[in-house]
Amino acid sequence: MSTYIHNFLAYKELLKELIVRDVKIKYRRSVLGMLWSVLNPLGMMIIMSIVFSHVFRQNIENFPVYLMCGQVVFNFYNEASSMAMSSILGNASLIRKVYVPKYLFPTSKVCSSFVNLLTSFIALTIVVVATGTPVSWTLLLFFMPVLYLFLFSLGMGILLSALVVTFRDLQHLYGIFLTGLMYLTPIFYPVEILPGWVQTIVNLNPLTNIAQMLRQVVMYGTVPDLMIHVRCIVPCVIAMIVGLWVFYKQQDAFILKV
């Protein structure tokens, strides 16, 4: 174990450089730079608010904030897991030539998406202020859903990056899966409107619980209870363990397959 920690510390500089690279490339040569990350979710929120507030108006109070919380969670998972998935294949030329701990590649992608997540929190703050949402001290607990979201996405990203090396068509399948997952996450609808059996499925979706927890601390001013913590932690732990285990078993074969 201590050799793993030592190895990680030796390469933490590289992890930093990889994250910096992604962030730089994303924002380089666009006039508005970092601002895009704020404007993009804001624009999406405005469009979706206009469209959906007419459909679900009776059911959801403060629809813009409700929508935004769901969107921030799902968009992060979407971006982080997709980018992490292609990270091993994308760095094939490097993996063939230099020894680098390979988990750094999916990890750096999840971390650079995390930088984007922080900027979309600026957008969320703007929406909270603009809609006059009453803010309570529970807002300080927002790091809890964010931590769960990060760990879950990291576990899934590591798992997918290892699997896609052997099964290339997973990339296409995952695109479909993500679309399905989006509709199974209560981003713009309340869970209660669904028929019973669909509700069960939606509630098993880890992103549902993470989004609900974020809403509890941001807009409802309630402290998340033990049950919802368990519902968030269990999938995080499963994703991390399965992800790391599969990755560990597969990583020596990457060079032969990429």
Add this chain to the structure above:
Amino acid sequence: MGDSIIEVNDVSMMFRLYREHVDSMKEFVIKKIKHQIAYEEFWALNHINFQVKRGEAIGLVGKNGSGKSTLLKIIAGVLKPTTGSVKIGGTVAPMIELGAGFDTELTAKENVFLNGAILGYPKEMLEENMDKIIEFSELGRFMDVPIKNFSSGMFARLGFAVATIYTPDILIVDEILSVGDWKFQEKCQDRIQDMLDHGTTLLFVSHSIDQVKEVCDRAILLNQGQMLMDDSVENVWERYNQM
């Protein structure tokens, strides 16, 4: 480990040659049901044994496909041997390809930090030595330009400058000196000589007898994955020419 810095113990490397490459789930399921996942075994290296003492310079000689690069990759830790083991007693600077991990969207200066981090060099050291890197690579005017428009010579110069800014315990060089003009090649050779004088151990692959003779004390001859000889450069070269 005694006084040897590299110990290669009975290393063999097997690759699977798939007649059809199965890389999608659909194919995998179909082939698995039909029991059609067939491959041939190909042993790129067979029972390789040798040791290198601290400060020695070893040339690896052999025809194309003899397993030189596979062996270098195993020593560099990029590949894991199928059987056997390699023990390394120090830091390794692998120069299997110059500029591996350069990102063409970034500027030369940013790539110095990225590539340096890939090679495991601390950032402060890169900052301190930035002037030396610029001087060696002769890219003074181009350091803040994205490297996507660089020529292959410029790539190689930058890659070599970053990789050699620090004197590693073990330097692995795989035919990279064939890029660049003769003046740059000479400069690289001087830099390698300088490292050798500071006690670096060298593993060197080259098809040029002059280069091998000039830098190496000993040579190893590989042929089709077998180690044929481990002897002085002259003897190995004689045998190689008869092949």
